[in-house]
Amino acid sequence: MLAAFSITPVGDGESVGEQVAAAVQVIRASxxxxxxxxxxxxxxxxxxxxxxxxxxATDAVxxxxxxxxxxIKADIRPGHTNTLNEKLESVERHLMS
Incomplete structure (x- = not known):
């Protein structure tokens, strides 16, 4: 599964970098x-x-x-791994042809 997601703090003003960093720490530690x-x-x-x-990550925020x-947007494709990179590589190959 490849998931693209965003966890946005609400009501904390325009700058939410500190709150988002709490989520990113959890994600990277995973x-x-x-x-x-x-x-x-x-x-x-x-x-x-x-x-x-x-x-x-949501709990951290x-x-x-x-x-x-x-x-959350999810691409569920059983049996496939490394889609995080392979999708971009495919686009780059097409751009070069």
Whole structure:
């Protein structure tokens, strides 16, 4: 499973970097392949693993914020791994042809 998700603290003003960093620490500590960008984090693993990390990352945000909004997009493709990188590599190959 490849999940792209965003956990946004709500009601904490314009700058939420500190709250988001709490979530990113949990995600990185999970050991699952991940990539964090400006608006979303991508996380790859089995369904239960990914959802557990998202839950713990949300709990980390809620420990420093009163409210959170979560967006999750999932690509579930049994039998495939390393889709975090392979999808980008495929696009790059097509751009080069």
């Amino acid at each position: 050991g699952l392949p991940s990539r964090t960008a400006a608006s979303f984090t991508e996380l790859e693993g089995e369904w239960d693993e990914v959802m557990e990390v998202i839950k713990h 809620l420990a420093v914020s009163n409210r959170a909004s979560i967006i």
